[in-house]
Amino acid sequence: MKELLNPQVKDIQISGIRRFFNKVAQYPEALSLTIGQPDFPTPDHIKEAAKRAIDQNYTTYTHNAGMIELRQAIQQFVAKKYQLNYKAATEIIATTGASEAIDITLRTLLEPGDEVLLPGPVYPGYEPVIHLCGAIPVHIDTTHTDFKLTARDIEAALTEKTKCLILPYPSNPTGMVLSAHELQEIADVLQERDIFIVSDEIYSELTYGTHHTSIASFEGMWNKTIVINGLSKSHAMTGWRMGFLLAPEEIAEQILKVHQYNVTCVSSITQYAALEALTRGIDDAAIMREAYQKRLEYSYERLLDMGLPTTKPGGAFYLFPSIDKFGMTSNDFAENLLQSENLAVVPGEAFSSYGDRYIRISYAYSQDLLEQGLDRLERFIAKLK
Numbered sequence: 001m002k003e004l005l006n007p008q009v010k011d012i013q014i015s016g017i018r019r020f021f022n023k024v025a026q027y028p029e030a031l032s033l034t035i036g037q038p039d040f041p042t043p044d045h046i047k048e049a050a051k052r053a054i055d056q057n058y059t060t061y062t063h064n065a066g067m068i069e070l071r072q073a074i075q076q077f078v079a080k081k082y083q084l085n086y087k088a089a090t091e092i093i094a095t096t097g098a099s100e101a102i103d104i105t106l107r108t109l110l111e112p113g114d115e116v117l118l119p120g121p122v123y124p125g126y127e128p129v130i131h132l133c134g135a136i137p138v139h140i141d142t143t144h145t146d147f148k149l150t151a152r153d154i155e156a157a158l159t160e161k162t163k164c165l166i167l168p169y170p171s172n173p174t175g176m177v178l179s180a181h182e183l184q185e186i187a188d189v190l191q192e193r194d195i196f197i198v199s200d201e202i203y204s205e206l207t208y209g210t211h212h213t214s215i216a217s218f219e220g221m222w223n224k225t226i227v228i229n230g231l232s233k234s235h236a237m238t239g240w241r242m243g244f245l246l247a248p249e250e251i252a253e254q255i256l257k258v259h260q261y262n263v264t265c266v267s268s269i270t271q272y273a274a275l276e277a278l279t280r281g282i283d284d285a286a287i288m289r290e291a292y293q294k295r296l297e298y299s300y301e302r303l304l305d306m307g308l309p310t311t312k313p314g315g316a317f318y319l320f321p322s323i324d325k326f327g328m329t330s331n332d333f334a335e336n337l338l339q340s341e342n343l344a345v346v347p348g349e350a351f352s353s354y355g356d357r358y359i360r361i362s363y364a365y366s367q368d369l370l371e372q373g374l375d376r377l378e379r380f381i382a383k384l385k
Contacts, residue, residue: 066094175313
């Protein structure tokens with residue numbers, strides 16, 4: 001029966017991040033710096049809110065878009081943090097993680113033959129959904145612009161078939177952020193064009209030395225932008241699966257249809273936890289951000305000392321050093337590193353062909369694990385020399 005399955009599904013590959021993470025299980029002594037998951041526990045007051053919801057039997061369906069109290073909290077959160085104005089009742093949808101938000105957004109926007117612009121290298125969660133919609137991903141090489149999409153390169157890539165631009169900053173895998181000036185230049189290019197922008201801002205609370213700016217806050221951008229965010233990274237809530245999207249009402253009401261038939265609604269218990277996170281825990285990310293910044297400084301300096309060219313990130317919790325000088329594919333480098341030193345990193349090829357001369361290292365790990373991991377990487381590089 002396999003030959004009767006949807007060929008677009010059969011052509012999709014398991015994420016290279018997960019593929020390498022799963023491989024680590026074969027190496028009992030391995031140390032992994034692969035997954036972008038905070039090593040902090042979910043704050044206690046958020047867990048207590050979830051327990052209260054269970055004890056009070058708040059275990060039923062909610063509104064498809066999420067409890068109105070939660071959507072009001074999201075409304076206030078993005079207004080305070082990023083000066084974004086959305087109506088809680090009609091322009092905000094609570095989703096099962098940012099991943100579902102990406103899925104239902106692209107399935108609402110795209111038709112077969114549409115082109116979607118996105119940076120290369122890029123998080124691998126967009127391209128499979130684009131293919132499932134029958135649309136065409138068009139990667140823009142950012143390896144020569146410090147891993148940043150530029151207005152000039154976006155303009156050069158536009159065609160009559162361009163339907164959507166994905167703007168994922170702060171970036172996974174590179175940690176790059178776009179400044180207000182850089183975003184303004186992109187807005188100037190797109191302002192008069194009928195092109196959707198999907199702005200994935202899941203790492204918005206994890207920026208270092210700068211404040212996150214959303215492209216939706218620029219003139220002419222709000223009406224064509226879908227903002228995706230959530231609590232996985234900012235509040236150490238990856239397993240709770242709490243995301244949200246914000247869009248003008250005429251777009252949100254169509255996305256809500258897809259969401260409804262996809263998951264009905266986010267778990268009610270997760271919603272009560274999220275309500276607590278976005279109100280009493282509105283600044284919970286501050287302590288984690290401070291720790292990540294210290295880990296970034298340490299890890300970045302270590303990589304430079306090893307002779308690995310690395311563009312310094314401005315956000316998220318990843319480093320993306322170049323391994324080009326060793327003359328290996330990123331997969332071969334990562335495989336040899338794992339076998340030789342029991343250290344797992346993610347091959348850059350997991351983030352499109354433009355990442356193949358790099359590896360991704362997550363510093364969302366304790367200082368002790370980072371020190372051990374980077375010691376192993378340094379020993380491996382010494383052997384290569």
